[in-house]
Amino acid sequence: MTISLYDAVIPSQLQIIASVRKLVDKAKAHCEAEGTAPEEIIGARLIADMQPFSYQVKCCREHSLGAIEAVREGVFTPSLAAPPSDWAGLYEKLDEAKAGLEAVSEAEMEGFVGQHMEFRFKDTVMPFTAEHFLMSFAQPNFYFHATTAYDLLRERGFKIGKMDFVGMPRMKRS
Numbered sequence: 001m002t003i004s005l006y007d008a009v010i011p012s013q014l015q016i017i018a019s020v021r022k023l024v025d026k027a028k029a030h031c032e033a034e035g036t037a038p039e040e041i042i043g044a045r046l047i048a049d050m051q052p053f054s055y056q057v058k059c060c061r062e063h064s065l066g067a068i069e070a071v072r073e074g075v076f077t078p079s080l081a082a083p084p085s086d087w088a089g090l091y092e093k094l095d096e097a098k099a100g101l102e103a104v105s106e107a108e109m110e111g112f113v114g115q116h117m118e119f120r121f122k123d124t125v126m127p128f129t130a131e132h133f134l135m136s137f138a139q140p141n142f143y144f145h146a147t148t149a150y151d152l153l154r155e156r157g158f159k160i161g162k163m164d165f166v167g168m169p170r171m172k173r174s
Contacts, residue, residue: 006109013064019167054083059145061093065100067138
């Protein structure tokens with residue numbers, strides 16, 4: 001069986017972006033129902049030296065649509081911009097990712113195959129082909145940050161489970 005680069009990346013990222021958006025919905029609803037200040041969740045960390053919930057959501061956008069944008073340019077440099085500090089900013093990041101990923105065509109993705117791509121940050125330069133960057137760097141980072149966002153809410157007692165992370169799988173159509 002042959003699978004395209006598009007099929008290996010885009011549908012799964014759209015699935016998880018939708019799930020992370022629903023996690024933000026649950027976090028916002030929790031704050032409203034419990035009278036919790038939004039910054040308690042938006043700024044929540046698993047441990048002091050880890051980035052907050054807002055950063056995890058920001059990085060879901062960076063390692064999905066941001067990775068595609070970087071492949072188009074031939075270089076990925078992590079954004080040092082502060083993560084959103086409110087619900088609207090978190091939704092904006094996820095909605096940008098969804099819209100941008102939906103606009104990517106299979107033909108464009110296949111055109112990336114074999115293209116030179118670099119990760120650059122400070123003195124670090126890592127050369128990739130576009131497909132290896134997307135599959136071995138961007139995609140693992142994407143799942144790491146989505147999982148960490150889920151874990152932050154779970155650790156705080158949110159009534160969420162595996163399906164809240166997995167979202168809607170792509171099932172066979174009859």
